[in-house]
Amino acid sequence: MGVAQRSRRWLVPVTAVAVIAGVGTLGPVVADASPKLPGISAQDLLAKVQTAKVDGLSGTVRSDADLGLPAIPGAPAGSEQLTEMLSGQHTARVAFASPDKARVSVLDNQAERVWTTDGKSAWAYDSSRREAVKLTVPEHKTTKPEKAVPSYDPQAVAKQFLDAIDPTTKVEVSGTEKVAGRDAYKLRLVPKTDKTTVGSVTLAIDSKTWVPLDVTVMPRTGNDPALEVGFSTVSFDVPAASTFTFTPPQGVKVTDKKVPSQDRPKRVAPKQVEPKQVEPKQVEPKQLKPGTAKAGEPTVIGEGWESVAMIRGAQTAQLTGNGPLAQLLAKAPTVSGTWGKGKVLTSRMVSALITDDGRVFVGLVTPDTLQAAAAKAPR
Amino acid sequence: MSPNEVAAEPTEALAVGERPSAGRHTLALFLSELRLVFGRARTQVGLGVLAAVPLLIGVAIKIAGSDSGAEGFIGQIAGNGLFLIVASLGLSLPFFLPTAVTVISGESLAGEASLGTLRNLLTAPAGRSRLLAAKMVALAVFCLAATMTIWISGLIVGFILFPVGDVLLLSGSTVSLGEGLLRALGIAVVISLSLLGLAGIGLFVSSLTSTPLAAMAATFGTFIVLGILTAIPQLHAIHPWLLIYRWQSFADLLRDPPYWHEIGRNLLLQGGYLVVFYAAAWAKITSRDIT
Numbered sequence: 001m002g003v004a005q006r007s008r009r010w011l012v013p014v015t016a017v018a019v020i021a022g023v024g025t026l027g028p029v030v031a032d033a034s035p036k037l038p039g040i041s042a043q044d045l046l047a048k049v050q051t052a053k054v055d056g057l058s059g060t061v062r063s064d065a066d067l068g069l070p071a072i073p074g075a076p077a078g079s080e081q082l083t084e085m086l087s088g089q090h091t092a093r094v095a096f097a098s099p100d101k102a103r104v105s106v107l108d109n110q111a112e113r114v115w116t117t118d119g120k121s122a123w124a125y126d127s128s129r130r131e132a133v134k135l136t137v138p139e140h141k142t143t144k145p146e147k148a149v150p151s152y153d154p155q156a157v158a159k160q161f162l163d164a165i166d167p168t169t170k171v172e173v174s175g176t177e178k179v180a181g182r183d184a185y186k187l188r189l190v191p192k193t194d195k196t197t198v199g200s201v202t203l204a205i206d207s208k209t210w211v212p213l214d215v216t217v218m219p220r221t222g223n224d225p226a227l228e229v230g231f232s233t234v235s236f237d238v239p240a241a242s243t244f245t246f247t248p249p250q251g252v253k254v255t256d257k258k259v260p261s262q263d264r265p266k267r268v269a270p271k272q273v274e275p276k277q278v279e280p281k282q283v284e285p286k287q288l289k290p291g292t293a294k295a296g297e298p299t300v301i302g303e304g305w306e307s308v309a310m311i312r313g314a315q316t317a318q319l320t321g322n323g324p325l326a327q328l329l330a331k332a333p334t335v336s337g338t339w340g341k342g343k344v345l346t347s348r349m350v351s352a353l354i355t356d357d358g359r360v361f362v363g364l365v366t367p368d369t370l371q372a373a374a375a376k377a378p379r
Numbered sequence: 380m381s382p383n384e385v386a387a388e389p390t391e392a393l394a395v396g397e398r399p400s401a402g403r404h405t406l407a408l409f410l411s412e413l414r415l416v417f418g419r420a421r422t423q424v425g426l427g428v429l430a431a432v433p434l435l436i437g438v439a440i441k442i443a444g445s446d447s448g449a450e451g452f453i454g455q456i457a458g459n460g461l462f463l464i465v466a467s468l469g470l471s472l473p474f475f476l477p478t479a480v481t482v483i484s485g486e487s488l489a490g491e492a493s494l495g496t497l498r499n500l501l502t503a504p505a506g507r508s509r510l511l512a513a514k515m516v517a518l519a520v521f522c523l524a525a526t527m528t529i530w531i532s533g534l535i536v537g538f539i540l541f542p543v544g545d546v547l548l549l550s551g552s553t554v555s556l557g558e559g560l561l562r563a564l565g566i567a568v569v570i571s572l573s574l575l576g577l578a579g580i581g582l583f584v585s586s587l588t589s590t591p592l593a594a595m596a597a598t599f600g601t602f603i604v605l606g607i608l609t610a611i612p613q614l615h616a617i618h619p620w621l622l623i624y625r626w627q628s629f630a631d632l633l634r635d636p637p638y639w640h641e642i643g644r645n646l647l648l649q650g651g652y653l654v655v656f657y658a659a660a661w662a663k664i665t666s667r668d669i670t
Contacts, residue, residue, distance in 0.1 A: 006666035013659035020651040024620070060640070093638075105550060107638060110451060110469070110630035112549040125551040128450045132551070232640075249547045251458045 034176045035183040037207050042171045045187055045205060046158035052210035056097040056238030059180065063090045063229040067349045091232075101244040116246050123246035132248050133255045168192055168304040179204045179213040180231040195369040196220070196305035197349050209236055219348045226349045301361075301373045308363035308373035329354065335367070339374040405509060412513040416483060416521055425479040426528045432475060433467040433533035437540045452630075460537030461546055461556065464563045465633070467533045468526060468570055472626055476525055477602050480574045483521050484581025485595030487514045488664065492589035507665045515582060515657060522574040526567040534560070550635040562632050569629045569642055576622045576652030577602060583656040586663040619644075622652055 040048075065087055095103040100119035105112050111128040122135040162171055174188035184204040191198055197220050204214035214230025248254045298309040332343040335353070342355035344367045353361040353370040359377070361370050416422055440456045440463075452466040488511075491497035500510055537543065546559030554562075581598040588594050605622050608614055618624050625645035631638040 009662040009666050010659075013655055013662055016655045016658045020655065024651070091638075091640075107631070107634065109627055110549075112551070112634060114551050123551075127549045127551065130454070130547075246551060247553075249551060249553045250545070251455075251547065252551075 033178070035178055037176045037183055037185065040173055040185060042173050042187060043155070043158045043162055045173055045185055046161060047154035048210040049205055049212065050154040050157060054096075054098070054209055054211055054236055056095075056101075057211070057234060057236050058093075058095040058239045058243070059231045059234030061092045061094050061229065062232045063092075063227075064088075064225070065227045066224060067226055067347060095239040095243050097238050097241070097244065101239075101241070103239075103244050114246070116244050118241070118244040123248075125246065125252075130251065131253045131255070132246070133257055134248075135257050165189075165304075174202065176207075177204055179206070180234040182213065182234065183207045184213055191305040193305050194220070195365055197351065197364050197366060198305060204230065211236075217349075222348065299377070301377050302363075302365075302369075306363070306365055306369055306373075308361050308365060308370060310373075310377050311360040311362070312358065335371060337371050337375055339371070339377065342374075344370065405513075408506075408509060408513045409516055412517040413520060416487075416517045417524070419486070421482060421486070422521070425482060426525065429471060429475060429479060429525055429528045430532040432471050432529060433463050433536045436467055436470065437463050437533075437536040441540050455547065456537070456541060458542070459546060460539075460541030460543045461534075461559050461563060463537030463541065464530055464533035465566060465630075467529050468563075468566055469627075469630070471529055472570055472573070472629075473606075476570070476574055477577055478599070479525050480518070480522060480577050481581055481595050481599045481602065484518050484578045485585050485598050486591045487518060487582055488585040488660075489588050489591040489594040490585075493591055497589075501664075501667060508661060511582075511586075511657075511661055511664050515578070518578040518582060519571075519575060522571040522578060523568070525574075526571040530564060530567040533563075548635045549630065549633050552635045554635070562637075565632050565637075566629045569632065569646070570626075572646055573626050573629070573649055576649040576656075579653040579656035579660075580622075583660040583663070586660040586667075620648070622648070624648075 067087065091107045093103075093105045093107065095101075101117065103114070103116040105114040105116075108128070111126075113127070114123070114125040116123050116125075120136075124133040124135070125131070165171065168191065170190040170192055172188050172190075174186045177184055177186055184206050187203045187205055189201040189203075191200075199218040199220040202214075202216045202218070203212050204216075205211070206213050213234065214228070216225045216230075217227040219226045298311045301308045301310055328345070329343050332345050335342060335344050340355050340357055342353050342359075345352045345354070346367055349364055351363060351365055351367050351370050353367070353374055355361075355374065359374070361374055361377070363370060363373070365373075436453070437456070437460075440453070444457075452462050452469055455462040456466055488497065491500060501507060543556060545553045545555055546562070547553055577598070580601055581594070584597045584601070585591070585594040588597075602623075609618060609621050609624050625641055625648065628641035628645050631641055
């Protein structure tokens with residue numbers, strides 16, 4: 001056997017690598033090719049969305065978030081639920097039946113968290129703890145916002161909405177795409193200001209039911225979405241009623257809870273049961289401190305995309321210690337202005353300014369905008 | 380070791396023997412290959428260790444008592460012995476099963492080479508592809524045998540030590556014991572298929588060397604490197620391409636209804652690895668000099 005003939009055999013595995021890599025990376029792109037749909041104006045599309053009414057749906061929702069939030073090791077307990085949903089990938093099965101039945105189950109690694117309501121009672125179930133919580137739902141409350149009842153002129157409302165946001169935002173139908181196998185229009189909102197970190201917000205709206213199927217938030221810089229939440233599969237058949245019922249299985253600890261009416265059934269955060277971690281919650285000490293009333297209430301400064309939330313009374317003394325948050329802050333640049341002096345934390349999407357006098361400014365804006373807001377803010 | 384001494388090896392006898400008909404010959408080759416793999420002491424010891432995994436876990440749980448408060452499948456064993464199968468399979472997946480597959484696959488071609496029997500097998504060039512196929516099939520059968528060993532051992536130990544009954548799924552609903560057993564069987568099959576990618580790598584590495592130990596070490600090293608890469612969050616862009624990234628997806632069979640997406644992705648990836656490394660092993664073995 002000649003050397004040439006022999007080396008030709010190696011083309012087989014090399015070709016296999018190329019084909020597999022090609023199909024794996026290009027396959028989804030080809031499948032996502034834009035479908036052909038009749039043109040539609042943004043106003044018409046918005047009007048259609050308002051008339052959207054589905055009796056039921058079920059499907060799989062995937063979320064992929066990359067806000068560039070700094071990882072805080074040993075972050076305060078309780079905050080992990082929020083940060084968990086704002087980072088990484090998550091898959092959930094959702095089902096909805098008009099008017100008040102809903103089920104969401106988050107598919108964790110070898111575990112599942114389920115929230116379900118059949119309109120009369122609601123259940124939260126955590127498979128890793130094998131704990132279920134039953135909540136009695138007040139009659140008029142639902143876990144999902146009801147679809148808008150078209151008792152008004154959708155076109156007028158759409159126009160009103162467009163007029164209202166026109167000074168700050170460009171709204172356009174930017175094309176079509178396939179979402180969960182369905183043809184959808186893309187409605188794109190682009191901030192007209194460059195003070196925000198948000199590049200654009202794109203909604204994919206189903207061309208038959210006019211239900212939004214996907215939301216993508218792009219940052220001003222970079223090509224990867226900061227946040228994408230959308231259906232990967234969806235069906236508009238009404239799910240069976242049994243989907244929404246929950247029978248507590250044997251061996252599962254059931255807790256009955258009478259909740260204040262406005263609460264959505266929440267997961268029993270397992271971490272809250274555990275002893276407090278070393279780093280105390282930043283929020284707690286300041287609430288105990290006399291003189292700083294209404295500490296937790298944020299004040300909103302600015303409008304539209306430039307909105308900045310101000311939270312008073314964060315105890316900055318806590319941040320100079322040796323805790324993980326303090327270490328993070330130690331690396332952050334110090335800025336100063338007429339408003340005082342503080343530290344700026346920036347990420348792809350979120351910026352935060354922590355002043356020495358204990359105010360925290362947070363927004364989807366550039367650090368400069370934060371400082372400008374701080375200058376305008378009441379002390 | 381002279382060739383005469385190893386003439387007892389079944390493959391040896393076949394390779395030098397006449398070829399009655401292609402079909403019968405192929406079947407005989409596959410059967411002899413299976414006999415070779417399962418006749419080895421290390422295979423039997425490996426399967427014995429795997430069978431001991433449910434026993435160890437079961438006894439430990441029994442001693443610790445039911446209110447150990449463990450999360451996940453292990454915490455469910457005390458309430459339902461069936462979960463011993465699932466927990467044992469899950470706990471064997473990161474280490475025991477890959478080790479067993481590494482040892483057997485590293486042995487497959489390099490073992491023959493070290494004994495000198497590979498030379499005889501390779502003298503019939505038309506038979507090389509078939510020989511490789513027989514080796515791969517034997518490896519696949521071993522993967523299945525390994526997970527089924529755990530399934531059967533877990534079944535026996537679980538049913539003896541713990542109460543059994545209706546099975547609580549991850550979604551919070553309950554299915555009958557029969558369906559639970561079927562789902563556990565499905566998990567065993569999915570896990571055995573998850574090992575095929577690694578078996579393919581092992582087969583390829585084994586074709587490169589005539590030292591079985593080197594092949595095993597290299598394969599296991601590759602496995603560990605893949606594990607480390609999977610654990611580094613900054614590399615998330617390449618994670619979906621890594622062999623073991625979706626290994627844990629077997630638990631999706633315990634959802635109601637089962638969630639097939641991740642399992643399907645995992646099996647596709649394993650298939651991809653298998654095709655690539657099998658083709659590479661084929662290229663190596665068919666272009667190999669007879670020395």
